[in-house]
Amino acid sequence: MADTGFIPKEKWGAFIEGLSTKAQVYVPCLEGDTVLFRPFGKEKTLCFERPANSPPKSVIFPQSDTLFSFTFIKDPDNPQKTEVELKEHLDFPKTIVIGSRPCDAKGFTVYDRPYTETDTPDPYYKGRREKTTIVTMTCNSPSAGCFCTAVGGSPADKEGSDALITEVEKGYFIEALTEKGKEILQGPGVEDGKAYQGDATKKQEAVHSMVKNPFGPKGLGKVSPELFDNDEFWDNAVSKCVSCGACTYLCPTCYCFNITDEQTSDKGERIRTWDGCMYVHFTLEASGHNPRPTKFQRFKNRVGHKFSFYPEKYNGVIACCGCGRCIRYCPMSVDISEIVSNLQGA
Amino acid sequence: MGPEKMKEIITDVLKDVDVVIGYKQGFDKLHATPCFINKAEQIEEIIWSPVCVQNLASFLPSLKAKKVGVVVKGCDSRTIVQYMQEGLIDRSKVVVVGIPCTGVVSVKKVLDKVNHQPIEDVVFEADGAILVKTPAGETKLSLADVSPDKCSTCLYPTPVVYDHLAAEPIKSVKAPEDVYKDVEEFEGKSLEERKVYWEKEFDRCIRCYACRNACPMCVCQDSCIAESRDPHWISQKSNLSEKFMFHMIHSIHLAGRCVECGECERVCPMGIPVNALKKKLNHDMKALYNYEPGVNPEDKPPMYTFSVEEKKIEEHKL
Numbered sequence: 001m002a003d004t005g006f007i008p009k010e011k012w013g014a015f016i017e018g019l020s021t022k023a024q025v026y027v028p029c030l031e032g033d034t035v036l037f038r039p040f041g042k043e044k045t046l047c048f049e050r051p052a053n054s055p056p057k058s059v060i061f062p063q064s065d066t067l068f069s070f071t072f073i074k075d076p077d078n079p080q081k082t083e084v085e086l087k088e089h090l091d092f093p094k095t096i097v098i099g100s101r102p103c104d105a106k107g108f109t110v111y112d113r114p115y116t117e118t119d120t121p122d123p124y125y126k127g128r129r130e131k132t133t134i135v136t137m138t139c140n141s142p143s144a145g146c147f148c149t150a151v152g153g154s155p156a157d158k159e160g161s162d163a164l165i166t167e168v169e170k171g172y173f174i175e176a177l178t179e180k181g182k183e184i185l186q187g188p189g190v191e192d193g194k195a196y197q198g199d200a201t202k203k204q205e206a207v208h209s210m211v212k213n214p215f216g217p218k219g220l221g222k223v224s225p226e227l228f229d230n231d232e233f234w235d236n237a238v239s240k241c242v243s244c245g246a247c248t249y250l251c252p253t254c255y256c257f258n259i260t261d262e263q264t265s266d267k268g269e270r271i272r273t274w275d276g277c278m279y280v281h282f283t284l285e286a287s288g289h290n291p292r293p294t295k296f297q298r299f300k301n302r303v304g305h306k307f308s309f310y311p312e313k314y315n316g317v318i319a320c321c322g323c324g325r326c327i328r329y330c331p332m333s334v335d336i337s338e339i340v341s342n343l344q345g346a
Numbered sequence: 347m348g349p350e351k352m353k354e355i356i357t358d359v360l361k362d363v364d365v366v367i368g369y370k371q372g373f374d375k376l377h378a379t380p381c382f383i384n385k386a387e388q389i390e391e392i393i394w395s396p397v398c399v400q401n402l403a404s405f406l407p408s409l410k411a412k413k414v415g416v417v418v419k420g421c422d423s424r425t426i427v428q429y430m431q432e433g434l435i436d437r438s439k440v441v442v443v444g445i446p447c448t449g450v451v452s453v454k455k456v457l458d459k460v461n462h463q464p465i466e467d468v469v470f471e472a473d474g475a476i477l478v479k480t481p482a483g484e485t486k487l488s489l490a491d492v493s494p495d496k497c498s499t500c501l502y503p504t505p506v507v508y509d510h511l512a513a514e515p516i517k518s519v520k521a522p523e524d525v526y527k528d529v530e531e532f533e534g535k536s537l538e539e540r541k542v543y544w545e546k547e548f549d550r551c552i553r554c555y556a557c558r559n560a561c562p563m564c565v566c567q568d569s570c571i572a573e574s575r576d577p578h579w580i581s582q583k584s585n586l587s588e589k590f591m592f593h594m595i596h597s598i599h600l601a602g603r604c605v606e607c608g609e610c611e612r613v614c615p616m617g618i619p620v621n622a623l624k625k626k627l628n629h630d631m632k633a634l635y636n637y638e639p640g641v642n643p644e645d646k647p648p649m650y651t652f653s654v655e656e657k658k659i660e661e662h663k664l
């Protein structure tokens with residue numbers, strides 16, 4: 001089986017529609033000025049021209065996920081006795097994400113290390129991840145704030161994707177990268193891709209150099225421990241942050257969560273919902289004590305996790321994919337790449 | 347108006363305050379970012395142009411312990427007046443550097459016009475034209491076309507309160523009756539249409555709380571009911587009813603308090619027009635109490651007063 005394919009422009013819509021008969025397909029859709037991943041439907045306005053405002057992370061790591069439901073059942077003969085009935089929610093449909101960006105796909109690999117590549121994998125994440133095919137679109141140009149190439153990625157990076165699509169003059173060149181990706185080549189209207197490989201490569205290379213590098217020609221150096229532990233550095237760096245948390249919810253690599261029981265009378269659900277270290281409640285303890293009461297401590301954790309603790313634990317891998325969303329959509333234009341740049345030792 | 351006069355003023359102000367909050371260039375020419383100035387050498391970084399969109403007055407309540415100078419546009423200045431009315435700042439510890447403003451840009455609108463290309467340069471010309479350079483070429487825009495809606499009906503281009511003014515005052519030529527035209531138009535739709543509209547908008551909400559945290563008048567912040575377990579009025583689920591509830595609470599808490607700076611809407615990463623709800627409530631507050639938030643420091647906000655019988659509210663006969 002060939003590992004590349006080509007879809008002419010005029011067959012692109014039918015291709016996506018065809019896939020949607022076999023699996024649940026998520027595509028970037030335009031609503032007003034906003035692009036976000038939605039389940040495919042013929043009435044949707046698809047938008048592949050720019051990265052979505054929010055990454056497709058919720059497809060595999062939903063913002064709110066029911067882990068199980070529970071019901072308290074009273075024994076009619078002995079009202080003192082109550083049984084709890086549990087129902088697990090571990091049934092995941094086959095899913096295809098079309099139009100993630102390389103940075104979005106790389107984000108999933110950041111989740112994989114703590115969630116699947118461990119002795120105690122997370123069944124919810126792992127279940128969805130295995131059922132999901134990531135079909136990534138290489139970028140035609142970077143957007144404001146993008147810096148993927150400075151953190152080991154690129155506008156045509158393959159990490160985390162099952163197939164990579166590059167727009168060429170007459171259509172879309174597809175490269176299958178995994179077994180799941182090869183299945184995509186069976187979609188309707190896919191032709192032989194060989195003739196378009198050269199054009200695709202040229203295109204990919206051209207975009208690479210357009211991405212800004214905030215860390216200078218030598219690339220990202222080591223975080224200076226002195227600066228990292230200097231409260232004044234952080235205080236100055238983030239005095240303008242309003243501690244909202246948009247940066248964490250839009251981030252393809254932020255994977256922290258909260259677990260709550262949402263219960264009414266005798267029934268309820270244990271749900272897992274996104275959480276983020278920029279929120280004051282994130283580290284609030286039951287006693288009322290909060291080890292990170294100030295926003296600079298919270299911000300320090302966000303940068304620390306991505307650029308220091310995660311790399312220390314996982315062979316130097318940076319837990320930031322450079323998608324630029326936290327910069328682009330920050331209410332105060334706080335720029336994490338500038339802060340990390342200033343954190344580097346001499 | 348260039349930033350030179352403002353730099354002079356700030357150099358002076360800095361001598362007797364702990365910090366001055368102004369603007370400097372952000373990660374590209376289309377984005378300004380707040381700067382907290384406490385050393386004279388930072389003054390060179392200061393900019394003033396239509397990209398200076400943030401409402402810097404929002405930082406004042408959290409800096410109450412300090413003496414603070416703050417740069418404000420006309421719309422932002424209403425925040426200070428509202429803070430004064432509600433006792434949220436000590437006016438004697440705030441030095442207001444006012445800028446008469448001819449309008450700012452909506453970053454979203456500009457990016458739409460240049461197809462979201464990375465910004466290489468932005469130049470503001472004297473006649474109100476904006477030149478935006480991207481790898482795809484140069485686009486000429488007019489400020490009026492890419493301003494946020496609030497600018498098109500702005501009644502207070504010159505700050506309503508200030509200690510220093512960075513340029514000659516500007517008089518508004520906008521018609522007061524136009525301010526709530528959008529609200530009135532929307533009210534013309536049927537209840538069902540309005541419900542469908544808001545359900546569609548709120549469905550995108552990711553509950554990131556940027557709208558809340560950027561709002562100068564959302565003063566509960568860390569104790570917001572949206573995240574509280576006790577009382578537990580809203581669950582953490584990300585479904586429509588919870589999102590709706592959050593926005594209703596946000597709006598109701600801003601009734602007759604919202605200074606219409608538009609920050610909530612500007613900062614929403616999902617493009618939800620949340621300011622419209624607050625404007626609707628302000629419109630009602632105006633009709634019921636003839637009250638406009640943040641214009642007169644001597645006013646008492648209606649929610650701070652109590653009359654047994656309100657003139658324009660028909661009580662249920664008990």
Ligand code: SF4
Nearest residue numbers: 241242244245247330
């Ligand atoms: S860095 Fe920006 S987006 Fe993140 S919490 Fe602070 S203000 Fe919000």
Ligand code: SF4
Nearest residue numbers: 103139142146148323
């Ligand atoms: S960060 Fe890189 S991969 Fe992501 S959208 Fe920008 S150019 Fe594309």
Ligand code: SF4
Nearest residue numbers: 551552554555557614
């Ligand atoms: S800023 Fe937008 S997405 Fe975030 S909570 Fe507010 S309305 Fe929702």
Ligand code: SF4
Nearest residue numbers: 561604605607608610
């Ligand atoms: S509700 Fe919106 S417009 Fe009103 S004061 Fe708050 S941020 Fe400004």
